[in-house]
Structure formats: C-alpha cells, structure tokens
Amino acid sequence: MYCVQCEQSNKGGCAVKVGSCGKSAQVADMQDILLRVMQGVSAYAARAAAVGARDARVDAFTPHAWFTTLTNVNFDAARFTGLIAQALDIRALAQACAQGAGADLADLPEAATWTPVLTDEGLAQAAPYAAIQRFMDRDGPSVVGLRNLVLYGLKGTAAYSEHARVLGHEEAAVSAEFHRIAAFLATDPTDIDALLAHSLAIGALNLKVMELLDAANTGRFGHPEVTMVRMTPVRGKAILVSGHDMGDLEAILEQTAGLGINVYTHGELLPANAYPGFKKYPHLIGNYGGAWQDQQREFDAFPGAIVMTSNCLINPEIKGYADRLFTAGPVGWAGITHIASHDFAPVIARALALPGFAEDAAEQRIPAGFARNTVMGVADTLLGMINKGEVKNLFLIGGCDGARPGRNYFHDLAMATPQDSLILTLGCGKFRFNREDLGSINGVPRVLDVGQCNDAYSAIQVAVAVAGALGCGVNDLPLHYAISWFEQKATAVLLTMLHLGIRKIHLGPTLPQFLTPEVLGVLVDMFDIRPTGEAGQDLARMLQAA
Incomplete structure (x- = not known):
C-alpha cells in the first residue's frame, strides 16, 4: 500500500503490507477503489445539482461511504466489498437522476464510468487504477500532494456531515457543494491555483457542516453547561x-x-x-x-x-x-x-x-462544557477581564492526539502559559493536560474545554465575537493557536481556519507528509503556518507578537 493520509504514517508513506494503524494492503486498496467510485457518483450528482436535481439516497450514502475510509475507522475487507457494490448502485442512481433532469453528461471523468469487478481478483486488478501513486510520475508529487489535501479535506468534512446527518441535519446545498468539489477531484486536476482554491472551498464547506452539526447536537441535547x-x-x-x-x-x-x-x-x-x-x-x-x-x-x-x-x-x-x-x-x-x-x-x-467494577475508585472530576453558548453567556465578564488586564492572552491548544513522539509539546506549552491567560481546548488533544491544575482567574478555570474536534466551530464563534466586541480583527486578538493534527478531520478544520484567514497557527508535531516542501512553502507564505518547535521558544514568540 501507499498511504500518507495521517500523521501516523511512516516517513514517506506506508509503503508496506500493513500500515502503522493496522490497515492491511487489501483494505487500503479497497478504500481507494471506493473513493474513486464515489468521485464518479459526485460527477453525476454535481451535474444534476447544476440543473436543480438531486437524489436523497445519493446524498445520504455519500458522507457515510467517505467516512469509512478515514484513519482508524474501518478495517473490514468484507464490509468494503459491500460498500463498493453499494457505491456502484448509487452511481447508477446519480446517473439516472442527472439524465432524467436533462443535465449535460458530456466529457465525464474516468471515475464516472470505471467499473471494478467485485471479486477478490477483480478488485486486486482494479486497485492500481485508483491508487495515489498512479499519477506520481505523470503529474509530480506537488500536484498529487495538493490533490490529497482536497481528498483528505473532503474526508474530514464527510465525517462531520455524517455525524450531523444521522441526527437529522442535512442540507441539499451542502451535499451539492461536496459533490461539486469531489467531481472536480475526479478530473485529476493539475492546476495548482485551482487546487488551492478548492482546498479553501472545502474550508468554507466544512464551516457550514460544523454549524449544522452544532445545531444537530444542541437542538437534540441542549447547549452544554459547565x-x-x-x-x-x-x-x-x-x-x-x-x-x-x-x-x-x-x-x-x-x-x-x-x-x-x-x-x-x-x-x-x-x-x-x-x-x-x-x-x-x-x-x-x-x-x-x-x-x-x-x-x-x-x-x-x-x-x-x-x-x-x-x-x-x-x-x-x-x-x-x-x-x-x-x-x-x-x-x-x-x-x-x-x-x-x-x-x-x-x-x-x-x-x-461481565463482572464490572468491584468497587468505587477515589473520586476525581474535571470541568467541561465551555462551548460557545456558555462562554458567550459570560462574554461581558470575559471582556471585562481582558479590558482590565486580568486576562492578557488567550490560547487555543487542542486538536487530534496521537502516538508519535513530540506530542508532549502541547502539554508543555499549556503548563508554561502565563497565569493571566485562558486556554480554550478541544478534541482529544486536551487529554495531554486537562487533568492538570492550572488554576483560575476570578473563579473562571484557566482551561476551558470547548468540546469535540468539531466544536472548533464554537471556538471560532467565540473568537469572532470577542474580536467584534473589542473592535478588531481575529488576527489582532491576543489569541494564539497550537493545533495538534492527526487525521482527516483535523485537515478539514485546518482548511476552515485558513478559509477564515486565521494566521500564525502553530501546527504539529509534524507537518502533513502528503504535501511536498514546495507546497508547504506556499501555505506557509500565504497563511504563516508555523511548524511546532520547542514549546518555550514558541510561547515566547507568541507572547512577543501579542
């Protein structure tokens, strides 16, 4: 297999029989095939959407199918055989929808007509046609790396979309935009500017998807409370x-x-x-x-x-x-x-x-529930503390955790933050420091758990509201970002932050391997992304810029 979709992959990619995550080469091949067929689904669905048509069955299956290919989700080859068969049926539905609506079906991409044979031998023969490395020699690593940025951003967005969909929240416009970008990807594009533009379009789409998921969660379960x-x-x-x-x-x-x-x-x-x-x-x-x-x-x-x-x-x-x-x-x-x-x-x-726990363990509790509704409910208090100088800096430290060395950076950074600062945290990266006692400011805990990785939406809304109240831009706030990335949900959130123009994000512990140094250089120049280094030095740079 060749897999570079997450931070866990070996340097240069998982060019091995079993990936670092435990994924077999067979499953990796089947995931590639499924995604290639799903790009064909979107080729038809996007053309149908362009003339105002859609098939709800197509839109429902799409995020689920993409979600199964994320890191550490599905390792079952038999399930993927079934998913590929379903995807071919769904592609036929999308084609029928487009044809019935009178959509233009000229110049369809390969993914719209390519049909793998659903046997072990047939799928093994089909795998090279769906593999990432197929285009490395023809198009070069920078183009393929940017395609992967689009591909992995779509994967993360699909996962959040599926979380919202199963709670009853989906929008035709969101599905149409997803299909549009996936259909673009199906053409095997080579234009660097177009690939960068579509990456940022995923950021905009993912912001809307996170808003839908926030509405789904709060509409069904209420707003989180401290x-x-x-x-x-x-x-x-x-x-x-x-x-x-x-x-x-x-x-x-x-x-x-x-x-x-x-x-x-x-x-x-x-x-x-x-x-x-x-x-x-x-x-x-x-x-x-x-x-x-x-x-x-x-x-x-x-x-x-x-x-x-x-x-x-x-x-x-x-x-x-x-x-x-x-x-x-x-x-x-x-x-x-x-x-x-x-x-x-x-x-x-x-x-x-099963026996269960034989006795109670000593009670330990930590605070949670500092989502946007909670924080905005005490916005006057927060703004007052900022205006009085009681809170001089805000930090967003969180994201996806992982097993690679270097993850202690986020613990060390949190522990070193000044006592007159507050830390917003989200995702599983918070487990690096959320049991530490970092104290409080006027009764407000210094560590504010915003929620899951998708609750980056909450953190963004808080930042925008604080900036608005202070009469400045988000990048003018004394707000510093240290984001731990791991897999494709983190990629989607990062693209959302870049879409919003947020700069000076410290990203680590390593930068995505699927992007070449040249492409990373472009992103660093455009958005001032900063690879994490030594926690103390990075903190000094953050505070100096405040």
Whole structure:
C-alpha cells in the first residue's frame, strides 16, 4: 500500500503490507477503489445539482461511504466489498437522476464510468487504477500532494456531515457543494491555483457542516453547561462508549435504563457529559480513560462491554478484548460484532455477563462544557477581564492526539502559559493536560474545554465575537493557536481556519507528509503556518507578537 493520509504514517508513506494503524494492503486498496467510485457518483450528482436535481439516497450514502475510509475507522475487507457494490448502485442512481433532469453528461471523468469487478481478483486488478501513486510520475508529487489535501479535506468534512446527518441535519446545498468539489477531484486536476482554491472551498464547506452539526447536537441535547465530569469508575456493571457519535450514546443510555449498568464515555465523547439531554440519565457516570492511542491499555483494563461508534479504532486482538468490543456506524473490524439499527441488545447482554467494577475508585472530576453558548453567556465578564488586564492572552491548544513522539509539546506549552491567560481546548488533544491544575482567574478555570474536534466551530464563534466586541480583527486578538493534527478531520478544520484567514497557527508535531516542501512553502507564505518547535521558544514568540 501507499498511504500518507495521517500523521501516523511512516516517513514517506506506508509503503508496506500493513500500515502503522493496522490497515492491511487489501483494505487500503479497497478504500481507494471506493473513493474513486464515489468521485464518479459526485460527477453525476454535481451535474444534476447544476440543473436543480438531486437524489436523497445519493446524498445520504455519500458522507457515510467517505467516512469509512478515514484513519482508524474501518478495517473490514468484507464490509468494503459491500460498500463498493453499494457505491456502484448509487452511481447508477446519480446517473439516472442527472439524465432524467436533462443535465449535460458530456466529457465525464474516468471515475464516472470505471467499473471494478467485485471479486477478490477483480478488485486486486482494479486497485492500481485508483491508487495515489498512479499519477506520481505523470503529474509530480506537488500536484498529487495538493490533490490529497482536497481528498483528505473532503474526508474530514464527510465525517462531520455524517455525524450531523444521522441526527437529522442535512442540507441539499451542502451535499451539492461536496459533490461539486469531489467531481472536480475526479478530473485529476493539475492546476495548482485551482487546487488551492478548492482546498479553501472545502474550508468554507466544512464551516457550514460544523454549524449544522452544532445545531444537530444542541437542538437534540441542549447547549452544554459547565459540568464537573467524574473521571474515575464506580462499582457495578459497565459499558464504555468511545468515538464521537452522541446519537449512539443516547440509544445506549435509553436501552440500559433501569438495568443496573453504568455507562461511561471515552475519548471524544467526554464532552457529552455536559449536555443537558444526557444529564437525565443517572447511569451516565462520567468518563473513563483518555485519548484514542491509549485505548488498548484502557480497554483491556475495562471490565465491561465496549462500543466504538466512530474513529479511532485500534487493533483489538492484541490485548484480547475483542470478545467484548462492538462496532457501530462506519466502524468495522473483521470478526467483531457490528451493531445495526441502533439495537444494542448484544452489548447489554455482554455487559451483564461481565463482572464490572468491584468497587468505587477515589473520586476525581474535571470541568467541561465551555462551548460557545456558555462562554458567550459570560462574554461581558470575559471582556471585562481582558479590558482590565486580568486576562492578557488567550490560547487555543487542542486538536487530534496521537502516538508519535513530540506530542508532549502541547502539554508543555499549556503548563508554561502565563497565569493571566485562558486556554480554550478541544478534541482529544486536551487529554495531554486537562487533568492538570492550572488554576483560575476570578473563579473562571484557566482551561476551558470547548468540546469535540468539531466544536472548533464554537471556538471560532467565540473568537469572532470577542474580536467584534473589542473592535478588531481575529488576527489582532491576543489569541494564539497550537493545533495538534492527526487525521482527516483535523485537515478539514485546518482548511476552515485558513478559509477564515486565521494566521500564525502553530501546527504539529509534524507537518502533513502528503504535501511536498514546495507546497508547504506556499501555505506557509500565504497563511504563516508555523511548524511546532520547542514549546518555550514558541510561547515566547507568541507572547512577543501579542
């Protein structure tokens, strides 16, 4: 395989039989094939949209299919065979929709007509036609790298779109724009300026998608409230819910009510504990564990059933807890029971059969729930502290965590920030420092947990509102960015920040390998992206610029 889509990939790409994430070369090939067919789907759907036509089935399948190809989501070859077959059927629906609407179907790209044979041999033969390296010699690494920026940005946007869609929030205009950009990608473009423009268009699209997801979450579960979340277990049977999907968490809580099973969040689901809609479930005990890269140790120690609702899944067979792990939504691993239609009965039965926690652990709690509604509710207080000089700097430190060396940078930076500063944090990167006691300012905790990685929308809204109240631009605020990137959701969020013109983002611990030094140079020149270095030196540079 050749894979450079995440920070976890080996230097130069995963040109190996098994990727760093545990993905086999067969699954990597099938993901490439699925994405190539899905670009063909969008080629038809975009032309249909241009004449005001759409097929809701096409728009519903598209983000789900793209989501399955993200890092650490689906490793099940059998599931991908089925997805490719579905994608071909969906492409036929998109074609029929476009034809029925009288759309212009001249000069279709290869992806619109290319049809792989759905056998192991046929898919193996088709793989080279969908592979990234097919175009390296013809178009060069810089062009292919920029195509990957578009490809991976679309993947991240698709994931957020799917999170919103399963909660009932989707818009035809969002789907149409996604299809437009994916159709552009299907033409194997080589124009650098056009590729950069479409990358920023993904940033604009992802901003809208994050707004939809914010509306989906708050509309269903209410606005997050400041909440002291328990981080240690209590005695009793247990289910652990990891990933990002709050709809699955809600279904599990409803189906376990009154059964004597305690439910815990894990990883990116920690912020769910701050939503009013979840507080009505007394058996939602709190959070267990931290970021995704520690899950093998944490899942092995968890004495109950475990549900992975979205990324990031790691090989469950190494530690031997596969018999009590379940997948849901886009997630898959060969041999692991997959939950369909939100029926978590197998999970409940397994939890009841397992011992659970034998005793209460010493209680530890941390604050959460500082989403935009909470922060804007005390905007006058925050602005007053800024105007009085009680808060001199704001930091946004967060993003995706990972296993590579250099991640302690974000802990060290947070710990070194001045006492007269506040830290907004989001994503699983916050687990590097969210249990540290960094104190408070006038009763306001210095570390404000905004939520999941998609809650970058909240952080952006806060920054825009503060800048507006102070009569300055966002880049004129004493607001400093240190973003840890890992996979394609982080790519989409970064493109959103670049679309908004946010500059001087410290990005690390390494820069994306799919972009050549030449292309990175362009982005650095355009947006002043700054690779993370030594935390103390970077902090001094941030404060000097404030």
